[in-house]
Amino acid sequence: GAVVSQHPSRVICKSGTSVKIECRSLDFQATTMFWYRQFPKKSLMLMATSNEGSKATYEQGVEKDKFLINHASLTLSTLTVTSAHPEDSSFYICSARDPQEATEAFFGQGTRLTVV
Amino acid sequence: ELKVEQNPLFLSMQEGKNYTIYCNYSTTSDRLYWYRQDPGKSLESLFVLLSNGAVKQEGRLMASLDTKARLSTLHITAAVHDLSATYFCAVDEETSGSRLTFGEGTQLTVNP
Numbered sequence: 001g002a003v004v005s006q007h008p009s010r011v012i013c014k015s016g017t018s019v020k021i022e023c024r025s026l027d028f029q030a031t032t033m034f035w036y037r038q039f040p041k042k043s044l045m046l047m048a049t050s051n052e053g054s055k056a057t058y059e060q061g062v063e064k065d066k067f068l069i070n071h072a073s074l075t076l077s078t079l080t081v082t083s084a085h086p087e088d089s090s091f092y093i094c095s096a097r098d099p100q101e102a103t104e105a106f107f108g109q110g111t112r113l114t115v116v
Numbered sequence: 117e118l119k120v121e122q123n124p125l126f127l128s129m130q131e132g133k134n135y136t137i138y139c140n141y142s143t144t145s146d147r148l149y150w151y152r153q154d155p156g157k158s159l160e161s162l163f164v165l166l167s168n169g170a171v172k173q174e175g176r177l178m179a180s181l182d183t184k185a186r187l188s189t190l191h192i193t194a195a196v197h198d199l200s201a202t203y204f205c206a207v208d209e210e211t212s213g214s215r216l217t218f219g220e221g222t223q224l225t226v227n228p
Contacts, residue, residue, distance in 0.1 A: 006158075034215055043204065043218045044159075093158055097214060103147065103164055105206075105216055110158040 003027060004096050006108025013084055013115055021079045021111045023050075023094030029074035030096035035067075038091040038110075047092075050077040084115040118143045120207050122219035130227055132194050137222045139188040139205035147208035148188045149216065150179050152201045159204065162190075195226045 003026040013019050023033055031052045036044040048069050049057040056069035066088075068080040077096075081088050094108040119142040129135050139148070147166055151159040163172045165181035165188060172179050176199065178191045188205055202223045206216040 032214070041223070043220050046215055046217070049215060095216070102214070103166055104161065105149065105208075105214075106161075107151075107159045112156070 004094060004106040004108045006094050006111055008111060009109055010112045011114070013113070015085055015115055016083055018080055018082045019084055019113060021081075021092055021094075021113075023077045023079070023096070023108050025075045025096045025098070025106075028096075028098035028100065030077075030098070031074060032097070033071060033077040034095040034105075035069065035077070035079050036093045036095065038093060040091075044093060047079075052077075081113065084113070086115045089113055089115045118145075118207060118209055118217045120205060120217050120219040122203075122205055122222050124222060125220055126223050126225075128225045128227060129192075129195050131196055134194065135192050137190040137192075137203055137205075137224075139190070139219050141186050141188075141205075141207045141217075143207075143209070144183070144186075145207045145209065146183055148181050149206045149208070150177075150188070150190050151204045151206065153204065153221070154201050162203075192224075195224075197226045197228055200224055200226045 005024045007022045033050040035047045037047050038044045046059050047062045050069045050071040052071045058064050071077040093110045095105050121140045123138050150162040163179040168183040170181045176193045181188045202221045204221045205219045
């Protein structure tokens with residue numbers, strides 16, 4: 001089946017720095033990718049929908065300037081957490097759908113972000 | 117706003133027993149997904165249910181979908197310890213670019 005690769009799997013950064021997380025669709029082109037955030041023992045919350053060639057669509061309450069999303073190609077979306085703070089520490093997961101198999105949603109491996 | 121509710125949220129069961137996890141959702145949708153998540157890991161797809169009356173089985177797990185009742189069930193038969201994980205259902209909002217809305221998750225612990 002289709003694969004979505006996310007990198008890095010773990011990252012520790014200092015407060016005030018920025019961190020970039022990559023999400024790649026390895027064997028299909030994705031015009032839309034989704035970024036989720038998950039707190040410990042909680043469910044996944046959609047942060048934003050990444051649209052290739054246009055601006056991302058952010059969910060209510062998600063700061064656009066804080067969580068920068070770029071979807072510059074049909075196989076890559078990036079999430080940059082800017083000026084990170086400890087409260088940004090979380091598990092971030094991306095998802096994409098293969099247009100050829102539109103019913104299935106594929107998830108990346110997730111990125112554990114720890115801001116110290 | 118689409119709401120997806122799972123119950124129970126926590127389930128502790130003995131090996132060999134049967135149990136059902138329920139997933140209710142608040143809007144019309146013909147697509148429902150079940151995922152498994154192990155601690156520290158991402159989601160593993162279990163089932164994709166695409167129509168009313170759909171039933172799928174894999175090993176000790178069986179999922180069904182009743183779109184009229186807006187209800188899906190995940191039935192566990194003769195549980196084993198390896199099934200211990202968190203299980204999520206998710207509903208496809210077809211009118212919103214096919215994004216998924218997740219239930220709260222059911223943390224399953226199977227005790228020897």
